[in-house]
Amino acid sequence: MPRGTVVIDGERCKGCGLCLAFCPEDVLAYSTETNRSGYNVVCMKQPERCIGCAFCAQTCPDIAIEVYREKKPREGR
Numbered sequence: 001m002p003r004g005t006v007v008i009d010g011e012r013c014k015g016c017g018l019c020l021a022f023c024p025e026d027v028l029a030y031s032t033e034t035n036r037s038g039y040n041v042v043c044m045k046q047p048e049r050c051i052g053c054a055f056c057a058q059t060c061p062d063i064a065i066e067v068y069r070e071k072k073p074r075e076g077r
Contacts, residue, residue, distance in 0.1 A: 003050065003051050003052045003069065003070050004050040004051055004052025004053070004054075004067050004068065004069050004070065005044075005047070005050065005052075005067070005068045005070075006027065006028065006044050006047075006050060006056060006057075006065060006066075006067055007065070007066045007067075007068065008041060008042050008043065008044075008064055008065050009064045009065070009066075010033065010035045010041040010064075011035050011036060011037075012062045012063065012064035013035065013039060013041040013042055013062065013064040013065075014037070014039050014062055014064075015030065015039040015040045015041060015042065016061065016062075017030075017042075018059045018060060018061065019042055019055075019056035019057075019059055019060055019065060020042065021059075022055040022056060022058075022059045023055060023056055024051070024053065024055065025046070025049040025050065025051055025053075026046065026049065027044055027045065027046050027047065027049050027050045027056075028042050028043070028044060028045065028056060029042070029043060029045035030042060030043075031043040042065075052067060052068075052069035052070065053067075054067040054069075
């Protein structure tokens, strides 16, 4: 079960690949889609592997990535 979700703003993504290089779980890949500027954008190829670490968002120079982490249920309730 995924512990995180990566949301990529395809219009801001320039396809530099830094997020691909820093993802420890090999979640991301280049899409076949291009944005208005002609760049191949990044997508989640293996969403089930995402651990929500946010390395991709931290390394993105264009601030094109947001990571949402799954909330853990509280114990004892």
